[in-house]
Amino acid sequence: MTGYVARRLGQAVVVLWAAYTVTFVILYLLPSDPVEIMLAGGQGGEQSTVDPAQVAALRHEYGLDEPLPVQYVHALWRTLHLDFGSSIQNGAPVTSLIGDALPQTAVLAVSALVIALVLGVGIAFLSTWTRWAWVRTLLLALPPLGVSLPTFWVGLLLIQFFSFRISIFPALGNEGLASLVLPSVTLAVPVSASIAQVLARGLRTALAEPYVETARAKGASRARVHLRHAFRNATIPALTIGGVIVGNLLAGAVVVETVFSRVGIGRLTVTAVNGQDIPLVQGLVLLAATIFVVTNLVVDLLYPVIDPRIRVVGVPRRPRASTKTLVGSVS
Amino acid sequence: MRTRTPLSAVTLAALLVLTACGGGGQSSSEKSADATPVKGGNLTFAISVDSGCIDPQQVGNNDALNIGRQLVDSLTVQDLDGKIQPWLAQTWEVSPDAKTFTFHLREGATFSDGTPVDSAAVKANLDGIVALGAKASLGSTYLQGYTGTQTPDAQTAVVTFAQPSAQFLQATSTMSLGLLSVPTTTADPATRCDGSTLVGSGPFTVGSYANGSKTVLKKRTGYDWAPTGAKHQGEAYLDTITYEVVPEASVRTGSLQSKQIDATTGIASQDLPQFDGNGFWTQRRANPGIPYNFFPNESRPIFSDIRVRQAFSKAVDRKTLASILNPGDVAVSSALSASTPLASDDSKDLALDVAGANELLDEAGWVKGADGVRAKDGKKLTVTVTFWQPTTAVLELVQQQERAVGIDLQLKQGTTAETTALQNSGDYDVLFYNLTRSDPDVLRTIFSTETRNVNHRAHSQVDDLLTQQAATTDTAQRAQLVAQASKLLVEEAHSIPLIELSTVIAANEDVHDLQFEGSSRLWFYDAWKQA
Numbered sequence: 001m002t003g004y005v006a007r008r009l010g011q012a013v014v015v016l017w018a019a020y021t022v023t024f025v026i027l028y029l030l031p032s033d034p035v036e037i038m039l040a041g042g043q044g045g046e047q048s049t050v051d052p053a054q055v056a057a058l059r060h061e062y063g064l065d066e067p068l069p070v071q072y073v074h075a076l077w078r079t080l081h082l083d084f085g086s087s088i089q090n091g092a093p094v095t096s097l098i099g100d101a102l103p104q105t106a107v108l109a110v111s112a113l114v115i116a117l118v119l120g121v122g123i124a125f126l127s128t129w130t131r132w133a134w135v136r137t138l139l140l141a142l143p144p145l146g147v148s149l150p151t152f153w154v155g156l157l158l159i160q161f162f163s164f165r166i167s168i169f170p171a172l173g174n175e176g177l178a179s180l181v182l183p184s185v186t187l188a189v190p191v192s193a194s195i196a197q198v199l200a201r202g203l204r205t206a207l208a209e210p211y212v213e214t215a216r217a218k219g220a221s222r223a224r225v226h227l228r229h230a231f232r233n234a235t236i237p238a239l240t241i242g243g244v245i246v247g248n249l250l251a252g253a254v255v256v257e258t259v260f261s262r263v264g265i266g267r268l269t270v271t272a273v274n275g276q277d278i279p280l281v282q283g284l285v286l287l288a289a290t291i292f293v294v295t296n297l298v299v300d301l302l303y304p305v306i307d308p309r310i311r312v313v314g315v316p317r318r319p320r321a322s323t324k325t326l327v328g329s330v331s
Numbered sequence: 332m333r334t335r336t337p338l339s340a341v342t343l344a345a346l347l348v349l350t351a352c353g354g355g356g357q358s359s360s361e362k363s364a365d366a367t368p369v370k371g372g373n374l375t376f377a378i379s380v381d382s383g384c385i386d387p388q389q390v391g392n393n394d395a396l397n398i399g400r401q402l403v404d405s406l407t408v409q410d411l412d413g414k415i416q417p418w419l420a421q422t423w424e425v426s427p428d429a430k431t432f433t434f435h436l437r438e439g440a441t442f443s444d445g446t447p448v449d450s451a452a453v454k455a456n457l458d459g460i461v462a463l464g465a466k467a468s469l470g471s472t473y474l475q476g477y478t479g480t481q482t483p484d485a486q487t488a489v490v491t492f493a494q495p496s497a498q499f500l501q502a503t504s505t506m507s508l509g510l511l512s513v514p515t516t517t518a519d520p521a522t523r524c525d526g527s528t529l530v531g532s533g534p535f536t537v538g539s540y541a542n543g544s545k546t547v548l549k550k551r552t553g554y555d556w557a558p559t560g561a562k563h564q565g566e567a568y569l570d571t572i573t574y575e576v577v578p579e580a581s582v583r584t585g586s587l588q589s590k591q592i593d594a595t596t597g598i599a600s601q602d603l604p605q606f607d608g609n610g611f612w613t614q615r616r617a618n619p620g621i622p623y624n625f626f627p628n629e630s631r632p633i634f635s636d637i638r639v640r641q642a643f644s645k646a647v648d649r650k651t652l653a654s655i656l657n658p659g660d661v662a663v664s665s666a667l668s669a670s671t672p673l674a675s676d677d678s679k680d681l682a683l684d685v686a687g688a689n690e691l692l693d694e695a696g697w698v699k700g701a702d703g704v705r706a707k708d709g710k711k712l713t714v715t716v717t718f719w720q721p722t723t724a725v726l727e728l729v730q731q732q733e734r735a736v737g738i739d740l741q742l743k744q745g746t747t748a749e750t751t752a753l754q755n756s757g758d759y760d761v762l763f764y765n766l767t768r769s770d771p772d773v774l775r776t777i778f779s780t781e782t783r784n785v786n787h788r789a790h791s792q793v794d795d796l797l798t799q800q801a802a803t804t805d806t807a808q809r810a811q812l813v814a815q816a817s818k819l820l821v822e823e824a825h826s827i828p829l830i831e832l833s834t835v836i837a838a839n840e841d842v843h844d845l846q847f848e849g850s851s852r853l854w855f856y857d858a859w860k861q862a
Contacts, residue, residue, distance in 0.1 A: 030748060030749075031748070031749060031752040031753075032746075032747075032748030032749060032751055032752035033748075033751065033752065033755070035465070036748075036751040036752070036755060037747050037748050037751060038468075039391065039465060039468045040391065040747055040751055050465045050468050050471060050472055051465075051471065051472070051475060054464040054465040054471060055465050057464050057465065058464060058465040058466065086521065087383065089382065089383045089384070090382070090383035090384045090521060090524040090525070090542075091519070091520050091521030091524060092383070092521050092524065092525060092542070093521075097542060100541075100542060101542075101543070156579075156581060156582075159582060159585065160585065163585070163589065163591070164585040164586075164588060164589045167589060170591060171582055171585060171586050171589070171591055172377075172575055172577055172582070172586060172591060172592075173544070173545070173575065174544060258578050258579060259579055259582065260582075261544070261575065261576060261577045261578060261579070261582065262544070263541060263542070263543045263544040267543050267578075268543065271381075271383070271543065274746065274747065274748075275747075276748050
């Protein structure tokens with residue numbers, strides 16, 4: 001087990017390094033210069049008429065005039081010492097910019113996840129529990145709808161009604177619980193849809209398994225079969241999409257934070273990318289990669305807890321294949 | 332990673348017309364001005380972007396400059412007619428060669444840390460801006476050729492330049508050269524950006540700044556040096572101003588309508604009518620400086636021919652452009668926007684003339700093909716305009732107008748990054764942008780072959796005129812030189828102005844006396860809110 005975790009950590013480091021390097025290369029392939037963008041005032045800016053010699057001096061100050069490999073090594077060396085440099089746009093340390101924004105996105109993501117779990121599990125559960133075919137059809141139509149609705153559209157719709165029309169919730173800002181409601185619900189829509197989709201399918205498959213028949217034959221109640229037996233098995237495939245869910249939350253935050261004028265990692269990313277703020281983009285990419293790596297590691301370590309038949313015996317790869325054979329055809 | 336795209340797409344598709352972009356003219360529907368101002372009150376103002384910095388000496392975008400303007404006072408103030416009036420400097424003298432500027436400061440003004448606004452502070456600020464270099468993207472341009480400041484006594488500052496710099500007097504009225512306390516001038520630029528070391532002598536001080544979300548300004552108690560032209564003296568009326576960053580245009584509109592914000596300049600022009608009356612007011616002013624303009628690259632074979640450039644300009648129906656953008660706006664009338672001091676009227680050279688355009692193109696040997704596009708030596712008359720501002724709607728109209736005379740105009744909207752890269756490499760047919768500056772010298776910074784040389788052209792008479800106006804302190808003479816230069820720029824179609832950019836305030840009726848300053852940015856000192 002320890003060896004497994006160590007190996008996974010090693011992989012994580014490689015993933016982070018790769019993400020860092022790819023970002024670096026892509027940012028430098030872009031046909032532009034972060035200093036020029038800064039001088040144009042970023043988004044909504046006008047033309048700058050600064051003396052080219054002064055522009056060159058500024059580029060020198062940021063080390064942007066050094067050869068690319070030198071810049072790369074410098075940046076990587078600093079990063080290894082957990083020094084992510086300063087934003088080109090405003091000179092603030094990347095760590096403090098991310099540190100200020102992260103809690104806001106964390107609160108948003110966690111509350112959205114809670115809403116999404118309640119909705120997703122509820123829909124999946126009811127759709128398999130109900131004996132009315134029309135209710136099932138209706139409930140099963142919800143996840144595809146939830147996935148296909150554009151997040152910004154949902155957000156604008158909610159804001160129009162609940163903020164502009166009937167003024168229950170504020171349209172802007174990060175202050176207070178009330179300002180969290182609409183953004184969390186917006187962000188929860190696509191996430192709950194993917195949870196419901198996978199969980200409902202898992203539940204249906206599990207309920208058709210022989211052990212369910214056995215349990216029923218032994219006289220277990222319908223609720224007990226559903227909750228203890230089928231649900232537990234259906235959780236595994238739902239868990240495997242943990243990474244997808246985290247991805248949804250991060251990508252959704254970009255849109256939700258813009259629509260609802262919230263501060264957070266999503267908005268920070270938009271600004272950083274628009275301004276080609278290389279140190280900040282790199283810091284954000286590392287953050288996102290770390291979140292993914294950790295999520296996947298946690299998911300992998302959770303498998304044997306949920307299903308004791310799954311053993312983590314130094315298998316470097318995720319035991320997804322074996323999971324599939326255990327719980328049936330999950331695709 | 333271009334995550335902004337879906338939002339922008341829906342906004343643009345839904346709104347169709349560009350944001351914050353209009354012609355000249357000054358329509359006003361402000362409530363009666365005879366109401367008595369009320370002290371106190373908190374005003375919430377929505378801005379659309381946060382560039383991560385509120386230091387007026389470092390920023391270049393309008394929203395950030397709006398915030399910075401409330402924090403710093405300037406040596407002079409520019410009134411809405413373009414005249415330079417006293418503020419921190421009571422009087423001044425300019426040497427006949429426009430190289431030496433002597434300012435006599437008023438007594439008693441202080442920065443909010445208690446230190447006096449004296450000649451040492453003037454010197455520290457100007458030296459500091461030069462030291463900031465490119466980081467002071469506007470101020471460093473205004474100080475090109477700066478050789479130093481002498482301080483014969485505490486109230487006298489003598490600023491000298493290596494070459495004539497007539498524009499400097501107007502520059503002293505901008506927030507970009509606004510005065511900060513001496514310790515601020517040498518503080519870390521990043522801490523100045525986030526407001527923590529930003530100390531000015533203005534009617535407001537920094538209360539708090541949260542990157543990307545909001546800035547709160549607080550009234551400065553004891554403020555008593557309002558500029559000439561202010562409606563009152565003493566402290567500002569408002570207790571606080573809160574700038575909320577609201578990136579989505581439709582959310583700004585809805586927030587104003589539902590009174591979650593008090594005012595903004597970020598309402599799309601087609602949404603503006605709903606704020607005329609019925610509990611709201613709007614006020615518009617054209618931004619002084621270079622209007623939205625086509626800048627042809629004359630190092631390209633197509634545009635090296637003056638006839639093609641002239642035809643390009645003659646094909647544009649500027650009246651239609653203006654009326655479609657902001658009903659009631661007037662068409663652009665010169666290489667300078669009409670609200671720029673010393674701007675002349677060249678509207679005759681900017682009239683729609685389809686027959687003239689066709690004639691010129693025929694003469695230049697461009698022959699109309701079956702598809703209506705002209706060609707010469709097997710090459711089509713296709714030109715690509717590269718831009719990043721949200722001006723697609725107006726450019727699509729221009730595209731149709733050019734098409735009518737056989738010019739195939741291709742629109743290429745890129746990111747700020749792509750566009751600036753193209754611009755610097757010189758690899759473009761036509762650029763399209765505007766530049767706000769309330770001094771005609773802005774023509775020199777853009778067009779002169781000694782500066783940006785946006786046309787990539789060779790030295791000509793225009794350059795001499797532009798250099799001469801920069802060295803002329805006599806207003807009448809300078810006006811004449813500016814008029815000659817801008818007429819030449821338009822006649823030879825180095826400048827192809829299309830529309831004027833207006834700033835439009837939309838506010839609810841509880842807000843009073845929120846005004847424009849000389850550069851069409853906002854001035855909150857006289858503003859007050861109905862209790």
